[in-house]
Amino acid sequence: MRSSGSGRNSGRGNHRGAGNNRDERQGQGRPRKPRPEERRYDVGPGASQDGPKSGRGGTARGGAKGGPKKAQQPGQRGRTAPARSREYEARAEERNRERYAGKKDVKLPKTFPGAEQEGERLQKVLARAGYGSRRACEELIDQARVEINGEIVTEQGRRVDPEKDEVKVDGLTVATQSYQFFSLNKPAGVVSTMEDPEGRQCLGDYVTNRETRLFHVGRLDTETEGVILLTNHGELAHRLTHPKYGVKKTYLAHIVGPIPRDLGKQLKDGIQLEDGYARADHFRVVEQTGKNYLVEVTLHEGRKHIVRRMLAEAGFPVDRLVRTAFGPITLGDQKSGWLRRLSNTEVGMLMQEVDL
Incomplete structure (x- = not known):
């Protein structure tokens, strides 16, 4: 019994001993491979032989993520250079200005194609004026619908000076500069000024969000x-209101009759007012409902209250007055208080009206 018990104990002992003997035999035959916790990760000069193999890279087993950092080589920058102070930058800038103060501006050579030409390409000018994309403007040129200073353009690539050259499409002048043109259906009660010191509603209230x-x-x-x-086109605005150009304005007036048949003739022949004669260019009855008449009056004068005074002098005070057209710009179905941008065709018609 004792021998068997001692045999079992010796077996366990031999098992443990076998492992120890194996380590000893490995240590005697060849260098013992270090365990992970015994490895060293020194690199560079003076690194130990127990370090990681060159083929395993810097992410050796047991090391931190990314492996050990390499030792800084002599001559390499260790830190980022400190930022220059504002005083240093100011002194450097001052030295540069003194250095180049007396020198002339250097003109670089124009090496790209077409650089020696002045002005802008015609299709670019037309596109900016609102005639569609550049491709659409090129088609207008191909169709011989565009002219510069009275000459029809027949080839692409022409350049123009928006400040000097006159550009027309279909015979109508193009506003090549950054001009804006709007039509407002002014409601009753709105003062015809851009600003009113008394705080009343005025025209400026409808364009407060415009940069120009x-x-x-x-x-x-x-x-x-x-x-x-x-608009912001001063010359156009001046000509549209100048008597020399005689731009016609059309009004619808509501009056109470009955009216004589020769009322239109009286207005066309001229009505004597306190500031001289006033003559209508056209008159017609648009609608009649009993004694209520809606008449249309066209004239080219722009004196104050001119239509109201003419009809009142003829014996028919005006109950309501609406201007339905200013030259070629008509009211149409534009609602009261609405502001709309004029089309390129309308702008061209306005300019044609006053020889621009």
Whole structure:
């Protein structure tokens, strides 16, 4: 019994001993491979032989993520250079200015194609003026619908100076600069000024969000409704209101009759007012309901209250007055208080009206 018990104990002992003997035999025959916890990761000069093999890279087993950092080589920068102070930058800038103060500007050679030409490409100018994409503007040129200074353009690539050259499409002048043109259906009660010191509603209230300063073309009475133009084109606005060009304005007036058959003739022949004769260019009855008449009056004068005074002098005071057209710009179905941008065709027609 003792021998068997001692045999079992010796067996366990031999098992443990076998492992120890194996380590000893390995240590005697060849260098013992270090365990993970015994490895060293010194690199560079003076690294131990127990370090990682060159083929395993810097992510050796047991090391931190990314492996050990390599030792800094002599001559390499260790840190980022400190930022220069503002005083240093200011002194450097001052030295540079003194260095180049007396020298002329250096003109670089124009090496790209077409650089020696001045102005802008015609299709670019047309596209900016609102005639569609550049491709669509090139088609206008191909169709011989564009002219520069009276000469029809027949080839692509022409350049123009928007400040000097006159560009036309289908015979109508193109506003090549950054001009803006609007039509407002002015409601009754709105003052025809851009600003009102008394705080009343005025035309400026409808264009407060515009970056460019606009001004109105002519005036309408406070109680008169209808078309009034707003623009930043000073010359156009001046000509549209100048008597020399005689731009016609059309009004619808509501009066109470009965009216004589020769009322139109009286207005066309001229009505004597306190500031001289006033003549209508056209007159017609649009609608009649009993004694209520809706008449249309067209004239080219722009004197104050001119239509109201003419009809009142003829014996028919005006109950309501609406301007339905200013030259070629008509009111159409534009609602009261609505502002709309004029189309390129309308702008061209306005310019044609006053020889621009």
